[in-house]
Amino acid sequence: xxxxxxxxxxxxxxxxxxxxxQDGLVNVLGILLGLVAASLQPGSHVTSEIILVAxxxxxxxxxxxxAAVAYTxxxxxxxxxxxxxxxxxREMREVPELEREEVRTILRGWGYEGDEMEEMLRRxxxxxxxxxxxxxxxxxxxxxxxxxxxxxxAVLVGWATVLGHLVPLIPFFFTQISLVDAAxxxxxxxxxxxxxxxxxxxxxxxxxxxxxxxxxxxxxxxxGLAGLVIGHFAAxx
Numbered sequence: 001x002x003x004x005x006x007x008x009x010x011x012x013x014x015x016x017x018x019x020x021x022q023d024g025l026v027n028v029l030g031i032l033l034g035l036v037a038a039s040l041q042p043g044s045h046v047t048s049e050i051i052l053v054a055x056x057x058x059x060x061x062x063x064x065x066x067a068a069v070a071y072t073x074x075x076x077x078x079x080x081x082x083x084x085x086x087x088x089x090r091e092m093r094e095v096p097e098l099e100r101e102e103v104r105t106i107l108r109g110w111g112y113e114g115d116e117m118e119e120m121l122r123r124x125x126x127x128x129x130x131x132x133x134x135x136x137x138x139x140x141x142x143x144x145x146x147x148x149x150x151x152x153x154a155v156l157v158g159w160a161t162v163l164g165h166l167v168p169l170i171p172f173f174f175t176q177i178s179l180v181d182a183a184x185x186x187x188x189x190x191x192x193x194x195x196x197x198x199x200x201x202x203x204x205x206x207x208x209x210x211x212x213x214x215x216x217x218x219x220x221x222x223x224g225l226a227g228l229v230i231g232h233f234a235a236x237x
Contacts, residue, residue: 020157024164029224034231059165067158078145
């Protein structure tokens with residue numbers, strides 16, 4: 001059995017979803033806008049088919065890459081937690097007075113002093129698991145990561161990246177519209193999705209809906225539009 005605090009995996013669903021969807025969207029939007037900018041140069045052979053191939057190739061590579069990064073980073077944090085937990089158990093057994101002093105330091109930070117602090121220390125020491133959980137959370141600032149968290153994080157980040165890639169690609173499937181019009185629609189769709197992600201973040205974290213939405217939209221579009229500038233000047237070389 002794990003404590004209640006151990007029931008909250010890290011990274012959270014919110015951060016995983018934002019990481020994958022925003023990264024996927026910004027990455028492919030920059031590629032698409034860069035290719036559209038290059039297509040406007042005289043003698044360019046960039047077509048909607050080429051843009052789709054580039055976008056879908058980026059989707060495949062980026063979604064797998066992001067999922068792998070999510071898995072390895074979460075797995076590393078899980079192993080760190082386990083190793084630090086074993087070290088704390090060993091120190092509680094071998095140098096208990098040092099560990100007690102570390103608990104006193106935590107309690108002083110919470111405003112406990114004198115006899116009240118010592119009484120609280122005795123109560124904590126009487127519950128070894130509570131003592132261990134306290135040290136993990138408040139001395140080492142580490143959260144419990146369940147064994148299934150790396151796989152769950154990889155799946156969520158991977159699929160969120162796919163979703164983020166697909167949104168800007170949608171207008172390029174309609175070959176009857178010009179590349180410039182498709183780029184405009186892709187930018188509008190991307191802005192709408194970024195704003196929606198910001199709203200989701202604000203509702204989960206109790207922040208300002210408008211501030212969060214505008215912040216994510218501006219950051220994402222600024223990064224994506226950098227691809228347009230680079231594509232324009234690269235085509236001139």
